[in-house]
Amino acid sequence: MIPLLEKRPWLIAVLLVLSFATGALGQSQPGSNTAEPIASDGRISAALRQVSAERIRANIEKLASFGTRLTLSAQDPASIAAGRGIGAAREWIKAEFERYARDCGGCLEVKTDSFTEAAADRIPQPTEITNVYAVLKGTDAENANRIVLVTGHYDSRPSDTLDVKADAPGANDDASGTAVSLECARVLSKLKFPATIIFLTVAGEEQGLNGSRHFAKMAKDQGWNLEAVLNNDIVGGDKSAEQDHSVVRVFSEGLPASATEQEIRRIRGLGGENDSGSRQLARYIADVGRTYEAGVKPVLVFRLDRYLRGGDHSAFNQQGFTAVRFTEFREDFHHQHQNVRTENGIEYGDLAKFVDFDYVAHVARLNAATLASLASAPAPPANVHLLTKDLENDSTLAWEASPGGRAAEYEVLWRATTSPEWEHVEKFGGVTRATLKLSKDNLIFAVRAVDAEGHRSLPVVPVPER
Numbered sequence: 001m002i003p004l005l006e007k008r009p010w011l012i013a014v015l016l017v018l019s020f021a022t023g024a025l026g027q028s029q030p031g032s033n034t035a036e037p038i039a040s041d042g043r044i045s046a047a048l049r050q051v052s053a054e055r056i057r058a059n060i061e062k063l064a065s066f067g068t069r070l071t072l073s074a075q076d077p078a079s080i081a082a083g084r085g086i087g088a089a090r091e092w093i094k095a096e097f098e099r100y101a102r103d104c105g106g107c108l109e110v111k112t113d114s115f116t117e118a119a120a121d122r123i124p125q126p127t128e129i130t131n132v133y134a135v136l137k138g139t140d141a142e143n144a145n146r147i148v149l150v151t152g153h154y155d156s157r158p159s160d161t162l163d164v165k166a167d168a169p170g171a172n173d174d175a176s177g178t179a180v181s182l183e184c185a186r187v188l189s190k191l192k193f194p195a196t197i198i199f200l201t202v203a204g205e206e207q208g209l210n211g212s213r214h215f216a217k218m219a220k221d222q223g224w225n226l227e228a229v230l231n232n233d234i235v236g237g238d239k240s241a242e243q244d245h246s247v248v249r250v251f252s253e254g255l256p257a258s259a260t261e262q263e264i265r266r267i268r269g270l271g272g273e274n275d276s277g278s279r280q281l282a283r284y285i286a287d288v289g290r291t292y293e294a295g296v297k298p299v300l301v302f303r304l305d306r307y308l309r310g311g312d313h314s315a316f317n318q319q320g321f322t323a324v325r326f327t328e329f330r331e332d333f334h335h336q337h338q339n340v341r342t343e344n345g346i347e348y349g350d351l352a353k354f355v356d357f358d359y360v361a362h363v364a365r366l367n368a369a370t371l372a373s374l375a376s377a378p379a380p381p382a383n384v385h386l387l388t389k390d391l392e393n394d395s396t397l398a399w400e401a402s403p404g405g406r407a408a409e410y411e412v413l414w415r416a417t418t419s420p421e422w423e424h425v426e427k428f429g430g431v432t433r434a435t436l437k438l439s440k441d442n443l444i445f446a447v448r449a450v451d452a453e454g455h456r457s458l459p460v461v462p463v464p465e466r
């Protein structure tokens, strides 16, 4: 079943339609079907048209031109001047963000997060690691502390992750993700949003997620209100024969890495294994993919990452943040973590010529649409509860108004416990309590906030209130 679905995304759509058609558990359902896409925002659609495959090509080729971007490679002034090593790549990324900042009248604040990582498994001696990022500050005083973030890692590696000499062009892994952060910054910095967007590029991923661990811990220690993290790693759409260029995988954790024993017990008791914040973000991305023509459709994979493999989003999950990973549909392992060479007629190495720049542009559009939708939306409703004092077959939800004062109304979503995505939605106006003639025993509910223009917040699944 699974390989069949992987090869045939249309089959997923057919199965979803069938599950809508049969309805949840044969009950007649009020509310409308969430298969109808949310209306698009013309401002966001116009921004997506500015995403340029040509710009992305230039940025990926530039990043590959630094020879190696291994975290352990040179970062002294002479190497930076000579244009080889991670130091030269870092300075170029910073200059590129600064150029976008000048082009938008200083709307972006360009920053670095530098630290010395102690010697460890894949770090033979203490090494300076620098994350580079740009902040597009929210324009609404009460919502500017809300943050959505896009990230990719700019470090690369050859076959041996300690080999500072070998070339490691890292065009797909992960100049492609770095190019997504850069292009989202260039395009979205021309717009204004009530909430803040951060465009991040990290180092140290290949040595042990060091850059993202440091950044996520800083965000946690400083109490950032970080609502969503989009990690793009290997989004180059490698041109191998069996690639599917029409889809991109979105990985999300089930049980939150940061959940306490008590929270795990509650999740087990309520059947909440499919309803982490990260999984709500994945479903949100699926919605965005139906609303905006990105050129690529998200395929949700309900798993933290590829089998036994990891990435920077998990460093954010560890700190309790909502974070997902975008990756091309089919990876070509000849073209990642390999020295550049030809053996038995096979070309090895992560070269720019294997990257499909139009595909990266499509993934950048899907990211930009998600960031723009979230940064335009009200904050999610707070303190969402399902009232369970009395045993009854109706379901009553109660919540506190979306903080920040931007919500015009609220919607209740629900689906069968076996359904991957929300199936039904009902509007409830500007209230903070709703009763549905549906049994909480059979369904999963959530509440989201909607502003006057129809921008939706992330949905929040209720906890029981006795």
Ligand SMILES: [Zn+2]
Binding pocket: 153, 173, 174, 205, 233, 234
């Ligand atoms: Zn990677």
